[in-house]
Amino acid sequence: MQKKMNRMKLACVAALVSQCLMASSVSFAQVKETGVSKKAPTISAAMQATVDRISADSMRGHLTFLASDLLEGRDTPSRGLDLAAEYIAAQFRAIGLEAVGNDGYFQTADWNVLKKEIRRRPGAPVPPAEAEPTTPTIVRNVIGVLRGSDPVLRDSYVLVTAHYDHVGIKANEVGDKIFNGANDDASGTVSVIELAKVFASMKERPKRSIVFMTFFGEEKGLVGSRYYGKNPIFPIEKTIAGINIEQVGRTDDSEGPQVASLGVTGFDFSDVGAIIKQAGEKTGINVWKHPVNSDKYFGASDNQALADQGIPAHTISVAYAFPDYHRPGDEAHKIDYDNMVKVNRAVAVAVEQIAHSPAIPKWDDKNPKAAKYLEAWKQRNPNK
Numbered sequence: 001m002q003k004k005m006n007r008m009k010l011a012c013v014a015a016l017v018s019q020c021l022m023a024s025s026v027s028f029a030q031v032k033e034t035g036v037s038k039k040a041p042t043i044s045a046a047m048q049a050t051v052d053r054i055s056a057d058s059m060r061g062h063l064t065f066l067a068s069d070l071l072e073g074r075d076t077p078s079r080g081l082d083l084a085a086e087y088i089a090a091q092f093r094a095i096g097l098e099a100v101g102n103d104g105y106f107q108t109a110d111w112n113v114l115k116k117e118i119r120r121r122p123g124a125p126v127p128p129a130e131a132e133p134t135t136p137t138i139v140r141n142v143i144g145v146l147r148g149s150d151p152v153l154r155d156s157y158v159l160v161t162a163h164y165d166h167v168g169i170k171a172n173e174v175g176d177k178i179f180n181g182a183n184d185d186a187s188g189t190v191s192v193i194e195l196a197k198v199f200a201s202m203k204e205r206p207k208r209s210i211v212f213m214t215f216f217g218e219e220k221g222l223v224g225s226r227y228y229g230k231n232p233i234f235p236i237e238k239t240i241a242g243i244n245i246e247q248v249g250r251t252d253d254s255e256g257p258q259v260a261s262l263g264v265t266g267f268d269f270s271d272v273g274a275i276i277k278q279a280g281e282k283t284g285i286n287v288w289k290h291p292v293n294s295d296k297y298f299g300a301s302d303n304q305a306l307a308d309q310g311i312p313a314h315t316i317s318v319a320y321a322f323p324d325y326h327r328p329g330d331e332a333h334k335i336d337y338d339n340m341v342k343v344n345r346a347v348a349v350a351v352e353q354i355a356h357s358p359a360i361p362k363w364d365d366k367n368p369k370a371a372k373y374l375e376a377w378k379q380r381n382p383n384k
């Protein structure tokens with residue numbers, strides 16, 4: 001019987017099997033223990049068609065604008081940041097995401113208020129005296145949602161995030177003074193846009209809702225993500241995971257080239273690392289734990305602000321360190337868009353896996369580094 005099966009039928013069987021696996025109630029922990037089967041893991045035909053729509057040209061188009069000199073390095077707050085926010089919202093609108101901010105696609109905050117909070121942080125430098133501003137300085141997280149297909153699970157959420165701010169212009173720089181932040185983190189921002197586009201195009205959406213969001217103020221100390229964490233638009237206890245995308249455009253890692261490869265921060269703090277690794281196996285991406293930076297950089301991006309609220313949230317990156325990091329030379333022409341397509345295929349498969357499965361990712365209760373996040377999770381979910 002198997003011999004008579006043509007390739008098409010085999011592909012269909014493979015698709016069914018993978019759908020079955022996704023729909024099964026086997027916990028991620030069990031999957032991890034069972035290990036990887038000898039046969040190369042596959043994705044469903046529908047998911048393959050979805051990831052095939054991730055486009056290098058599309059990401060190049062968005063990134064070339066966001067990292068252009070016109071936006072003056074997207075400092076928080078600045079006109080360049082506002083332009084970027086409006087541009088991202090325009091993409092979300094074109095894609096058809098549902099606007100769920102307090103102002104359309106924007107979750108707004110007053111920078112003058114947030115600035116005071118930053119100054120009250122322990123160890124913060126004492127700023128020079130300033131006149132009290134009389135009008136608010138509005139800053140924006142940009143947020144849209146794709147509702148899930150399951151009548152019950154659609155009230156739970158998976159976050160796909162990146163920060164769209166950077167460090168602006170530095171007047172005392174010799175030569176080029178604009179810090180374009182092409183890799184940090186226009187690359188993550190356009191990945192969020194592209195992933196929103198391909199998920200919106202799916203005929204049958206994942207069961208859970210997917211929230212696409214880009215943050216202001218990461219470079220000022222995770223300010224936008226902390227603001228969301230304290231003023232969530234969707235209940236934190238219903239937000240089951242977060243994948244934050246940072247520095248996925250440059251393959252010239254300071255420690256050597258990183259092609260078809262991505263790292264996860266806090267790799268084994270929760271099940272999310274193993275899920276992304278599995279997605280990498282299905283899409284030909286090496287997903288790895290950097291021996292030092294995986295744990296060290298867990299607190300270096302916006303996932304930290306969400307983890308502090310209990311959400312299993314991690315950052316994926318291609319290069320943790322690269323030659324133009326926080327320099328004016330972090331420019332669009334140095335981005336490897338074909339590699340970004342590969343990386344985002346793995347991210348898409350991981351997001352779909354989490355958003356479609358009845359099981360939810362868990363913090364690892366045996367990892368002491370995850371203890372405080374697990375504690376925060378338990379406070380949100382006292383009966384579980």
Ligand SMILES: [Zn+2]
Pocket residue numbers: 163184185218246247301
């Ligand atoms: Zn960054």
